Each structure stands twice: as structure tokens, then as C-alpha cells.
Amino acid sequence: MKNFIDRKEEPKEFEKEKVYLASQWQLIWWKFRRHKLAMIGATMLIILYLLGILCEFLSPYTLNTRFEYQNAPPTKIHIFDEKGNLQRPFIYKIKRELDLKTFQFIYKEDKNKKYPIYFFVKSKPYKFWNLFPTDIHLLGTGEAPIFLFGADDLGRDLFTRFLYGARISLSIGLVGVFLSFVLGIIIGGISGYFGGVVDNLIQRIIDFLISLPTIPLWMVLSAALPKDWPVLKTYFAITILLSLVGWCGLARVVRGKLLALREEDFTLAARLAGASEWRIITRHLLPLFTSHLIVSITLSIPGMILGETALSFLGLGIQPPAVSWGVLLQGAQNIASVALYPWRLISTIFIAIAVLSFNFLGDGLRDAADPYAR
Helix, strand or coil: CCHHHHHHHHHHHHHHHHHHCCCCHHHHHHHCCHHHHHHHHHHHHHHCCCCCCCCHHHHCCCCCCCCCCCCCCCCCCCCCCCCEEEEEEEEEEEEEEEECCCEEEEEEEEEEECCCCCEEEEEEEEEECCCCCEEEEEECCCCCCCCCCCCCCEEHHHHHHHHHHHHHHHHHHHHHHHHHHHHHHHHHHHHHHHCCHHHHHHHHHHHHHHCCHHHHHHHHHCCCCCCCCCCHHHHHHHHHHHCCCCCCHHHHHHHHHHHHHCCCHHHHHHHHHCCCHHHHHHHHHHHHHHHHHHHHHHHHHHHHHHHHHHHHCCCCCCCCCCCCHHHHHHCCHHHHHHHHHHHHHHHHHHHHHHHHHHHHHHHHHHHHCCCCCC
């Protein structure tokens, strides 16, 4: 009986020993895994970023491929034929007719002609990552067009444009936050470590930037960009504009942490040992709240994504022929378009998913940053 009790208690003792011997990052990971919403958010973000990275291959067509199906609704995918027999996924031929009452084109299925959906089909040629020429797409029919998210007013596949837009909208958040992170760490570190006149000057600059209304400021700066700039140049310009005011909050956090840590004994010991001010900040002070910095970055990315979407929606951000989620929403700026072609709002669903996923991920990282808390 005693041996049975000892064996039952062994796993608990082993788990306690694991906790005592684990590194800080292991403790953070173990606690993060128990946060279900954070794991769901991380999974959704991985999927969205993979969609953006592999957009050329995943999309049925190239970015500017056009068809004579303007504003066509999403194509219905069938697995049962007219007799109820199970078939491989297929679509019916789409017929376009003019409604003489509304003078709008309506689309109907021609059930006399059906097209099976195949994987790894040859279609429009493209360059994967603009490096490797190929013509293999994940899916397609080889003949009839398939519009998973419908078509726009020029007959372009919205699913293809959504995938290409994901690459810009999601990456602009990462690049913008990286720039804000660098500025916040450097400026906040200088302010908090040196204090005095330098601290007062930097804090007054931050007060001024925070007092400015963000959206009007972005609109003014974006409107100042030349309209004839190439797409890549405009992309980086918008990213820099978004990061101009995004570093202030992080700088304040870094300043507060360094003000509390610069008088600690280990800081004085490092200074007496001959360590430079830069080494003390980067090797001794900043690592103490690295987990907090990671959480701040995670929660700042949704703001960058929404900022780019808002600017592009208003026509002041990414400009056609480039495509982002905000550019896709330009076609839904009036009630008539939304009422007649509601599929144009599909991008808003994925914007909401991306923002919520980042928020869930940030909440999980914030809880896991203190792995000893219950």
C-alpha cells in the first residue's frame, strides 16, 4: 500500500521539480499553452500569414486576370449532381443575363455543363516570390472561372486579390511595429537612463505627438506623398508614416522601467566594473522586461493593420494597381454597392479575425509573461 502511494505521488513531485529547474522561457511557454484563446489566435495568425506568403500559388489566377463576369457572386461548389449522386467537387457553367427591369447583370448556373475542380492545375503563368517562374496553381477547373469570393467591377477574382492583399496588410503591421519598437527602445532607454534635461525634452516631444489626432495626421502625411511614386516606395513610405507616432507608448514604458532599475545594486556594480552605458542598458536592464516588450509589440500590430486599412480605404494609403485589404474595401464605400454586392465586404471578416487573433495572442503572452503567477 505504501509503495502504491509513493508511486502516485511521484508524478506530482516530478512536475514540481520540472518547474523549479525550467528556464524562464520554458515557464512562459508552458503557461501560454494553457491559454486556449491565445493558442487559437496564434493558429489563425499562422494560417493568415501562410496565405499571404504563398498567395501566388494558392490563388487560382494572377492578380490582374480579368473575365467577362463583372460583379459576379461567389461561385457555388457542388458535390452532388442533379440525381443526388456524390461527385468530386465541381461547379456549373455561369450564364450572364441582363435584367431589363434593373439593368443589372444577373448570373445563373447552366446545369447542362459542369466543370470538376482539380488541384495543382496549370493556369496563368507567374513568378513565385517574383523569383521562380511557374504556372502551377493550387486549384482550378482549367476551363471555367471559379470565384470563391466573387468578382469585382472589372471581372477580377476577389479571392486572388484578397490573398495578395494579405501579404501587404499583414506585413505592413510587422514592419511598422519593428520600426516603432526600435524607436521606442532607443528613445525611451535614453530618456529613462540619463534623466534630467534629456528626459524632460524627450517627454515633452512625446506629449506633443500623443496629443495629435492620429487619423488626421496620417491623412495629411499620406496626402503629401507624390502620386507617381512606385508601389514599393509608397509601401515603405506608408509604413514609416504609421510608425512615426507608434513608438511613443512603448518609449514611455521603457522609460518607466529604466527609471526604477537604474538605481539598483547590479546596475551600480556593472558601472563600477567599467561597463559602458550602452552595455548596461542592452545587456543588464532591457532583458529584465523582455517579456513585457514582446506583449507590447503583439498588441501594437493590430493598430498598424487598421491604420493601413483606414488610409487605403480613404484612398490615401496603398494605391492601385497594388492591392491591400483596405484597397479592396474601396469598392464598398457606398450603400448601393454593399446592398447589391455584399461579397465585397468579405475582407472585413478577415481584418476582424486578424485583429482579434493578435489581441488574443497578446492576452496570452501577457498572462504567460509572469509564469509564477496563478
